[in-house]
Amino acid sequence: MGGLLMSKVVVIGGGWAGCAAAISARKLGAEVKLLERTDMLLGTGLVGGIMRNNGRFTATEEMIAMGATELFEVCDLNSLHTDIEFFGHKHASFYNVSVVEGKVRSLLHKMGIKTIFNMRGKAVTKRGNKIISVSLDDGTEINGDTYVDATGTAGPMNNCKTLGNGCVMCIYRCPTFGGRISISEKAGVSEYFTQREDGTNGAFSGSCKIVKESLAVDIQEKLEQAGLCIIPVTPELQKENVLSMKACQQYARKEYQENIVLINCGHAKMMSPYYPLSVLRMVPGFESARYADPLAGGVGNSIRLSQIAEIEPTMLAKGVENLFCAGEKAGPFVGHTEAIVTGTLAGFNGVKLSEKEKLLTFPTSLAVGEGISYTLNEGKSEGKKCTFSGSSLFENLQEKNLYTTEKDKIVQRVKKEKLDNVFNHKIMMT
Numbered sequence: 001m002g003g004l005l006m007s008k009v010v011v012i013g014g015g016w017a018g019c020a021a022a023i024s025a026r027k028l029g030a031e032v033k034l035l036e037r038t039d040m041l042l043g044t045g046l047v048g049g050i051m052r053n054n055g056r057f058t059a060t061e062e063m064i065a066m067g068a069t070e071l072f073e074v075c076d077l078n079s080l081h082t083d084i085e086f087f088g089h090k091h092a093s094f095y096n097v098s099v100v101e102g103k104v105r106s107l108l109h110k111m112g113i114k115t116i117f118n119m120r121g122k123a124v125t126k127r128g129n130k131i132i133s134v135s136l137d138d139g140t141e142i143n144g145d146t147y148v149d150a151t152g153t154a155g156p157m158n159n160c161k162t163l164g165n166g167c168v169m170c171i172y173r174c175p176t177f178g179g180r181i182s183i184s185e186k187a188g189v190s191e192y193f194t195q196r197e198d199g200t201n202g203a204f205s206g207s208c209k210i211v212k213e214s215l216a217v218d219i220q221e222k223l224e225q226a227g228l229c230i231i232p233v234t235p236e237l238q239k240e241n242v243l244s245m246k247a248c249q250q251y252a253r254k255e256y257q258e259n260i261v262l263i264n265c266g267h268a269k270m271m272s273p274y275y276p277l278s279v280l281r282m283v284p285g286f287e288s289a290r291y292a293d294p295l296a297g298g299v300g301n302s303i304r305l306s307q308i309a310e311i312e313p314t315m316l317a318k319g320v321e322n323l324f325c326a327g328e329k330a331g332p333f334v335g336h337t338e339a340i341v342t343g344t345l346a347g348f349n350g351v352k353l354s355e356k357e358k359l360l361t362f363p364t365s366l367a368v369g370e371g372i373s374y375t376l377n378e379g380k381s382e383g384k385k386c387t388f389s390g391s392s393l394f395e396n397l398q399e400k401n402l403y404t405t406e407k408d409k410i411v412q413r414v415k416k417e418k419l420d421n422v423f424n425h426k427i428m429m430t
């Protein structure tokens with residue numbers, strides 16, 4: 001830890017990336033303020049839930065070996081099912097989306113992280129290339145030494161209208177809390193979009209949540225017991241040509257078109273692309289099905305992966321001296337694990353920068369380092385959506401022998417890079 005004066009870190013956006021950034025900065029002794037535009041933390045993580053599948057297992061264990069344990073522990077402790085295998089995915093666990101936010105909120109509170117809800121970062125004041133304050137919806141100004149933009153890429157409503165099928169009332173709740181505002185853009189950082197195969201900007205969020213109780217009893221029972229239920233769909237009801245539109249390319253496989261794959265994350269998470277309600281209700285067992293998220297899930301889902309900031313592998317935004325980015329804001333990184341990995345690094349480096357110490361870059365001998373490097377290079381230049389759990393990044397990790405589930409091997413790998421416990425700084429819990 002540095003001198004007597006605490007570093008001040010302001011994190012904008014309370015999704016998994018922002019929570020991870022706040023925790024790693026706080027563990028280095030910083031005074032941390034976390035701004036969140038809605039009344040809940042976790043952003044799109046309020047409806048996801050899949051962890052530890054494929055290369056996410058390796059990334060998770062590397063982070064744990066480095067001492068970034070807290071958020072992974074919350075997910076593990078609140079998992080409804082573990083070690084699940086389904087099309088293209090191994091050893092997945094599903095956290096319960098209904099309880100996890102409360103657990104994370106109480107953890108942040110105990111760690112002494114100041115959270116400010118119902119408030120967006122709206123504009124920045126700069127001196128030269130440095131941000132000196134962020135102003136909020138109500139005009140209040142917040143000052144920090146360093147800032148982390150973890151505002152994600154979902155919405156706002158105008159993107160869903162122009163690039164998607166309109167507002168479908170998703171968990172992002174733009175009509176209530178106002179749309180996402182990019183702090184990087186306000187600070188003058190250059191931004192880019194991913195593109196779909198037809199050249200349209202952004203990607204559709206791919207999965208929807210169904211109210212479990214609206215499904216046939218045998219489906220409900222299977223979900224509760226096994227965590228998973230696969231229902232074949234007749235060819236005439238299958239949705240074609242929608243798989244490449246999705247943000248989560250690990251599910252762009254024909255099995256997700258030929259079947260309805262449901263998993264139990266609290267709600268029944270439907271891994272297949274959205275179905276019009278009238279079509280969905282023709283599938284046996286779905287006669288009374290209702291969408292829980294988005295509420296109009298039969299029409300579409302949120303648009304994501306727009307306004308991604310140009311950053312360095314340390315997570316520092318290009319062109320601004322004291323702004324870091326994390327999660328989807330920092331690259332086409334899709335997933336909770338990816339958000340926690342990049343958020344942890346951003347918060348850590350935020351403190352290192354204000355203490356004038358060397359910034360950390362994960363080496364490419366680790367899955368997390370290769371993941372960041374791949375995403376910022378190939379992911380960005382080829383418009384790929386990147387995740388440790390599938391698609392081209394996971395193939396790349398396998399080719400480089402970086403994917404493993406052997407925990408001892410992972411610990412040794414981290415030790416070899418002298419990064420064991422690098423994030424493990426104890427703080428007083430209230």
Ligand SMILES: Cc1cc2nc3c(=O)[nH]c(=O)nc-3n(C[C@H](O)[C@H](O)[C@H](O)COP(=O)(O)OP(=O)(O)OC[C@H]3O[C@@H](n4cnc5c(N)ncnc54)[C@H](O)[C@@H]3O)c2cc1C
Pocket residue numbers: 012013014015016017018035036037038040041042043044045047048049050051119120121122150151152153154179180181182183205206207208302326327328329333334335336337339
């Ligand atoms: C339907 C769906 C299902 C998914 N399922 C999974 C899954 O099972 N497993 C998985 O790993 N990933 C899943 N994902 C992807 C995953 O949720 C995201 O990639 C990841 O959680 C992104 O985290 P983030 O913190 O970068 O962004 P977000 O989750 O988007 O969080 C950004 C936060 O910033 C806030 N914000 C925005 N602008 C401002 C501002 N100006 N001021 C203050 N706050 C602001 C937002 O309100 C939000 O809370 C899913 C995504 C969706 C949409």
